[in-house]
Each structure stands twice: as structure tokens, then as C-alpha cells.
Amino acid sequence: DVKVTQSSRYLVKRTGEKVFLECVQDMDHENMFWYRQDPGLGLRLIYFSYDVKMKEKGDIPEGYSVSREKKERFSLILESASTNQTSMYLCASSLLLASSYEQYFGPGTRLTVT
Amino acid sequence: GQQVMQIPQYQHVQEGEDFTTYCNSSTTLSNIQWYKQRPGGHPVFLIQLVKSGEVKKQKRLTFQFGEAKKNSSLHITATQTTDVGTYFCAGGNNDMRFGAGTRLTVKP
Numbered sequence: 001d002v003k004v005t006q007s008s009r010y011l012v013k014r015t016g017e018k019v020f021l022e023c024v025q026d027m028d029h030e031n032m033f034w035y036r037q038d039p040g041l042g043l044r045l046i047y048f049s050y051d052v053k054m055k056e057k058g059d060i061p062e063g064y065s066v067s068r069e070k071k072e073r074f075s076l077i078l079e080s081a082s083t084n085q086t087s088m089y090l091c092a093s094s095l096l097l098a099s100s101y102e103q104y105f106g107p108g109t110r111l112t113v114t
Numbered sequence: 115g116q117q118v119m120q121i122p123q124y125q126h127v128q129e130g131e132d133f134t135t136y137c138n139s140s141t142t143l144s145n146i147q148w149y150k151q152r153p154g155g156h157p158v159f160l161i162q163l164v165k166s167g168e169v170k171k172q173k174r175l176t177f178q179f180g181e182a183k184k185n186s187s188l189h190i191t192a193t194q195t196t197d198v199g200t201y202f203c204a205g206g207n208n209d210m211r212f213g214a215g216t217r218l219t220v221k222p
Binding site: 035040041042043044045048059090092102103104105106107108 | 120123147149155156157158159162202204209210211212213214215
């Protein structure tokens, strides 16, 4: 069974703090993704990575950065958290090309920025 | 990136009624995937469609991919309370984009 884990289910941070969200997958998947989920907006892609040390911007990368130093781990960084980054953050992984293989999602991190 | 539009945003049905959600793209898609997210859960892959006009069934769920590969639908026959959740389509070519989802509630 593919397992994607995220470091926290719930997180509360203050405006201006640096926030790290960690994601680990145990199936040797090449691709990893970060999404945010907001009511009525579905899943919006923030960043994705096809390989170690490689990253690509998604549709809403502003205010975020990512790091992929190891194949199994993909980190999302909020350099200076703002209240409009309060959201559910979902990590996913898949084999090879994202368009051809299903994505496996982690349980999500609900981040509140006060 | 490309956009995938999904309607309706919400659907409330009586148990036993049918349900359909639609997904549309302005560009041709190489494939389309469907996911289900139960309340409080994370999206879980249901199926992938690749061929023009393809129809696939999973018990009471029927998935279709349009002839032009620009639209898709998910139809549930005789809904049950276990069908409650949000259904997402995701379409793409080199990269996938998710629709906004259709949230289904079922009244027993």
C-alpha cells in the first residue's frame, strides 16, 4: 500500500512566521505535488517536482517555496505566513508522468494563520 | 495552466435518486481521472479514462469520456448514503489540473 504522510494534521501559526510542511512517501514515486484546498475552489496546484532537487511552479506559487533534497520527501515552505494562506494543504505523489498515473494523497494539514 | 471546469458545485439528492457531475475543458485532454473525497478525508483515485468515447463502470458508477476528449461525466445510479463526498475530475496532458469538485449530500 502506498503511504503518503504529512507532518501535522493541524497547525496554527502567527502572521510573519516561517512555516514548514513536510510530506513523505514510501513508494519510490518520482512525482510529488503540493496543493491547497479551499471551499469552492477545489485543489489548486502550488508546486510539483519530477525528481530530486527539481521543482516546477504550479498555478499559485506566490508566497510559497519547496524543497526536494531526497526522493521520498517534499517540503512546502511559507517564508512569511499570511492570513490568506489559511487553508488545507494536501501533498500527493505519483509514478512517472502525472498525467498517466493516479495520485496518492496524504491526509492533509489544516493550517491556520492568525 | 489549463483549466478544468466542473459542475454543479453542490448536489443534494434523496437516497435512491441518480446523480451526475460534469467536467469540461477548453482544450483536448490526453486523459481524465476521477477522485472521491469523503468528508474529513483526502481524495482517493477512482478511475482513469484515456480513449475518446470511453465508458467505464464500477458497480453503480458510470464514467464517460467525450468523443472530443474535452469533457467527461460521472453518473451514480440509485445513490446511497455511502456515496456522500466530493467528487473531483482531473484532466491534463503533461500535467493534471483538478476541477473545483461537486459536493454530494444524500438524504436517507
